[in-house]
Amino acid sequence: MNQNDERYRRGVEILQRLSGNGAEQVTNRVAEVAPDFARMTIEFPFGDLYARGEIDLRTREIAAIAALAALGRLPQLRVHVGAALNIGCRREEIVEVLMQTAIYAGFPPALNALAECHDLLATSADTDQVKP
Amino acid sequence: MNQNDERYRRGVEILQRLSGNGAEQVTNRVAEVAPDFARMTIEFPFGDLYARGEIDLRTREIAAIAALAALGRLPQLRVHVGAALNIGCRREEIVEVLMQTAIYAGFPPALNALAECHDLLATSADTDQVKP
Amino acid sequence: MNQNDERYRRGVEILQRLSGNGAEQVTNRVAEVAPDFARMTIEFPFGDLYARGEIDLRTREIAAIAALAALGRLPQLRVHVGAALNIGCRREEIVEVLMQTAIYAGFPPALNALAECHDLLATSADTDQVKP
Amino acid sequence: MNQNDERYRRGVEILQRLSGNGAEQVTNRVAEVAPDFARMTIEFPFGDLYARGEIDLRTREIAAIAALAALGRLPQLRVHVGAALNIGCRREEIVEVLMQTAIYAGFPPALNALAECHDLLATSADTDQVKP
Amino acid sequence: MNQNDERYRRGVEILQRLSGNGAEQVTNRVAEVAPDFARMTIEFPFGDLYARGEIDLRTREIAAIAALAALGRLPQLRVHVGAALNIGCRREEIVEVLMQTAIYAGFPPALNALAECHDLLATSADTDQVKP
């Protein structure tokens, strides 16, 4: 197995821990027009960067959500909010990170991010609302 | 009544002058996942900033439309174009501010802004076209 | 014929070489609310800039696609990918320029660009996949 | 005199009302590498758009300042803050528009804009501080 | 003490835990032209948002650094990298978050962020290099 196969295998393994199928759906569609790029999207971000041990996956997902919300990249934000929930982040934590977007990028991207991920984050908010 | 309630009350009062229900619809949906943030979205932008006397609401809406069009924040742009019309800005003025976006942010955000607000701005444009 | 009519005429001529009707559809809708701006959108970008002889239309479209993908301006990107194909760019070249977006603006805009133009670029990708 | 000369002449006339020499300094430097673009920078933004009668120069400068601050285009923001002061905008109004940037684009661009234009806006702020 | 004074006091307390004087220097300069905005910059981001208990300050700083690096807001990034170090983040963690910027916003903002914070992050990198 050469080194690139190794990077790809590592990336797929991490992606499977992060997401059920959200990421795959995006990649599958892109793979039809740019198969090499679909492969690179797994190799570099996940096989190279996410695979490094310096910080845990939870910290990586907090950073991913903060960056994607600030930039207004909604389809990818949605995938990473799902991933964060999958690896054990609480809904309240994610909502809090999205709220903080207002400081750095303004209220519109914070509101758009919360609206985009409404269904993923809604249950916890309901419990939130009945807090005394 | 504590100071935060006062900020909220002032914000709601200004929002009611600005918009019928557009802003509320966005805020309502966000309130389901982040009720405190929905409150902050009224307190800080409207209760703190818009409530200041230094410039009038018309100037604030011109600035809001110019910034939101330049940044490509279309859902919020739509709300503020509606607000500008509600407080008496003429359609021709708003079209002109959106056209000027081309200078600072390029033709695509100017075109996208005009397309997004087509129905809000259309009537005046029709009259525009029959000008001698 | 005055100079502005000349700029407009030159712009229309270039637009016709670039695109069947994609650009017109966008411009037509905008023309209903801002007829003068629809005219300027032809005069300045196409009548003034594209009409200059220093670089050919292929180079202009490569630059347009790279800039629009990096900025995430998807409706305009789509129009210019269609234009690039019309003037003879190969699908593989365009895919390659879109992939390169990942370096300068990150993976999300590259993925969004490839997904947006999937149908315009798909055939070549299929052939790509069966390459030995 | 042909139509392009007319557009240029109109643009120069408006620029002279807006600014002493700030804009010229930028344009002069650019004119050394791209003389035609320096000319276009006067023709299209000022000769075509600013010259239209629909809104006054004060409204145009409010929109320019709001857009440039939101986008973080500091050299051009500085030129337009100077222009706004030249045509009679009060320092307090400009400060207020820059503060409002925090809503739409976040606190960093608002802070950077106020810091960039510190010397242009400082006197009024001083008087502001001694208000009872 | 009214509610706004309470928000300000809470914000100052958090800022003091986060940073020695970096933030104050920026705020002081802005306070000369927009004293009310300098106060709001403490009240809303720190007194309202950072003061909430849902996530700890370390998570807030990871999110801040990720968002500011992605947006290329270098002066504020520098302040928050300093703050993250002050509250106990390791240099290796911060470097890793900045590297991850390349995925979401491209290599240039990642490189610019690492260059901007070179002196704050250098010591650990040196030790990094002598790792076996």
Place this chain on the structure above:
Amino acid sequence: MNQNDERYRRGVEILQRLSGNGAEQVTNRVAEVAPDFARMTIEFPFGDLYARGEIDLRTREIAAIAALAALGRLPQLRVHVGAALNIGCRREEIVEVLMQTAIYAGFPPALNALAECHDLLATSADTDQVKP
């Protein structure tokens, strides 16, 4: 030699064709705080993407310059304008691509790009000006 060494070697080879030392200077400084990232900056953009045969280096540099100017990433733009000149692009072509930035991202990034690369592009502009 493993596959990653091969990617790195390919990347260095391409970088040497593109640039004398501009890119190295940036990378060297970053290498002091994030040595692995400096390596990745050569492996992925140059070793993986630029090394692909589908389009030539000239087309890649046109796309790089268009994207970097539109995004306002000035340090990297400068490096790539130097690279484009090294591999035989004419100054007039590069100026033209930078001018076109005004269409897609507005006049400020076009002006800032031309000002940033003034010394690299100046000679040709001078000859330009004396054209009959």
